[in-house]
Amino acid sequence: MTLHHQPDPEFVGHLERELQSTIRRQCQFENGRPERMNGGRRLRWTTVFVALAAMGIGSAATFAVTQRLAARTAHLIIARSEAILEFANARKEMFLEELREREGLVADGMLTSQEVDAMRLEHAQVKADASARALDVEESRITGRDPDNSLSAPLFGGRDFVTERLELERAVLAQRAAMVEKLASRPGLFQQEVSAMAMEQEAVRAAVAVVDERIALRQDYIDGTRTARQIELADLQFSVGRQRETAELRVAEVQKHLDRMRTLVEGGLASRSEARQVEIEYRAVVLQRDLAVLEMQILEEKLAGP
Amino acid sequence: MKTQQRERSPEDLILVYRETIEKLYAFVSRRAGGSRELAEDVTQEAYLRAMTAWARQGLPDCPLAWLQTVARNLLLNHYRRRQPDRFDGGDVDAALDRKTSNGAETGALVCWGLARISTRHARVLEAYYLDDRPVRDIAEDIGVSERAVEGRLRRARVALRKLLLPHVGTEGDMT
Numbered sequence: 001m002t003l004h005h006q007p008d009p010e011f012v013g014h015l016e017r018e019l020q021s022t023i024r025r026q027c028q029f030e031n032g033r034p035e036r037m038n039g040g041r042r043l044r045w046t047t048v049f050v051a052l053a054a055m056g057i058g059s060a061a062t063f064a065v066t067q068r069l070a071a072r073t074a075h076l077i078i079a080r081s082e083a084i085l086e087f088a089n090a091r092k093e094m095f096l097e098e099l100r101e102r103e104g105l106v107a108d109g110m111l112t113s114q115e116v117d118a119m120r121l122e123h124a125q126v127k128a129d130a131s132a133r134a135l136d137v138e139e140s141r142i143t144g145r146d147p148d149n150s151l152s153a154p155l156f157g158g159r160d161f162v163t164e165r166l167e168l169e170r171a172v173l174a175q176r177a178a179m180v181e182k183l184a185s186r187p188g189l190f191q192q193e194v195s196a197m198a199m200e201q202e203a204v205r206a207a208v209a210v211v212d213e214r215i216a217l218r219q220d221y222i223d224g225t226r227t228a229r230q231i232e233l234a235d236l237q238f239s240v241g242r243q244r245e246t247a248e249l250r251v252a253e254v255q256k257h258l259d260r261m262r263t264l265v266e267g268g269l270a271s272r273s274e275a276r277q278v279e280i281e282y283r284a285v286v287l288q289r290d291l292a293v294l295e296m297q298i299l300e301e302k303l304a305g306p
Numbered sequence: 307m308k309t310q311q312r313e314r315s316p317e318d319l320i321l322v323y324r325e326t327i328e329k330l331y332a333f334v335s336r337r338a339g340g341s342r343e344l345a346e347d348v349t350q351e352a353y354l355r356a357m358t359a360w361a362r363q364g365l366p367d368c369p370l371a372w373l374q375t376v377a378r379n380l381l382l383n384h385y386r387r388r389q390p391d392r393f394d395g396g397d398v399d400a401a402l403d404r405k406t407s408n409g410a411e412t413g414a415l416v417c418w419g420l421a422r423i424s425t426r427h428a429r430v431l432e433a434y435y436l437d438d439r440p441v442r443d444i445a446e447d448i449g450v451s452e453r454a455v456e457g458r459l460r461r462a463r464v465a466l467r468k469l470l471l472p473h474v475g476t477e478g479d480m481t
Contacts, residue, residue: 107355269464270468
């Protein structure tokens with residue numbers, strides 16, 4: 001390097017004055033503020049302890065009920081659902097605390113925003129999971145049985161728990177779609193990144209379509225326009241069809257990647273072993289696609305049979 | 307980076323600033339591709355963030371390392387947002403040749419690549435080109451042979467060229 005990397009004295013002086021002014025403002029602010037609790041780590045450990053304690057209490061309760069009230073399975077099931085809910089809630093709190101800490105690090109510049117995006121999404125997933133487990137507890141309290149998540153499950157206490165759980169799932173997918181959209185619109189993406197984003201967007205769209213279709217099927221069942229067997233078969237057919245479409249899109253994407261890699265190998269810009277890895281990936285996605293086609297054919301045969 | 311809660315006064319913070327400004331500026335400037343404006347912006351932003359964070363958490367064990375991490379992330383963000391328009395029609399190999407290139411050209415190129423290639427490749431490029439460290443020192447630091455470092459450097463350069471290929475003129479410009 002031939003450059004001189006010395007700061008301009010004027011810049012150094014200016015920055016020092018600016019920092020002094022920042023520090024003064026902070027001191028004034030702190031004087032009027034109560035002392036901050038050293039909360040982060042302590043709260044996290046407390047949450048872990050609560051989660052473990054909840055699990056322990058839940059398990060102990062479950063064991064006691066099993067011994068004493070063998071005939072009353074309902075109590076056991078409810079106790080188990082409650083213990084699972086406690087654990088899901090504790091996990092949610094832990095994630096939230098961790099997320100806040102990471103967001104603080106983003107503000108400080110120790111992490112980039114992209115590094116926290118995955119955690120935000122995970123937190124949304126954990127939050128939705130806790131809400132779904134709360135629905136399980138409510139359903140078990142009404143029925144005394146394990147939650148029934150099939151599309152042909154009846155309403156319990158006038159509530160459609162199946163649709164409520166599907167809507168939670170859809171909300172998380174919508175959040176995921178928004179995040180992928182945001183990442184895909186970043187400037188300066190390379191062709192490979194653009195392809196990966198396009199595949200991810202397609203995967204999320206496919207997942208949303210499956211959930212929407214299941215909500216519609218469930219509605220048909222509740223309205224009485226289709227029988228339980230009809231909607232279960234339609235559900236299976238739709239999800240197998242979606243698997244096949246996704247597999248075909250993936251084959252097309254990996255094919256493009258493979259062609260690009262071969263060009264790079266010819267130009268001496270990539271090694272043969274790198275190209276070999278992509279070839280192996282290509283073979284794997286082709287096999288997945290063929291498997292999805294077979295699944296579809298088997299299902300069609302079953303539907304056409306007596 | 308581990309941060310210890312340490313008593314600090316406004317004077318301490320200014321002392322830390324005076325002790326670290328030249329080293330931090332040099333660290334940033336080597337990575338700023340010859341842009342004094344970028345180097346000053348990043349240095350200033352790193353200190354402003356430090357003042358906010360340190361007021362909350364106390365001084366870290368090694369303030370310079372803390373500042374360098376923040377500055378590095380700020381630079382990575384800057385280069386991630388930026389298109390590689392400066393390198394249009396340029397020869398990457400020539401720019402990466404320590405004997406013939408000028409520092410600004412190499413700095414911009416390497417920094418742009420650092421934001422986009424694997425950490426393993428980025429670290430070795432950073433040490434060799436930006437911190438001007440000889441292969442022998444890098445090899446000692448990461449506990450491999452000099453030959454292995456040279457291999458990594460070669461692969462990192464190939465990775466950088468591959469990255470720039472779709473963005474820099476025609477394929478002919480790159481070879």
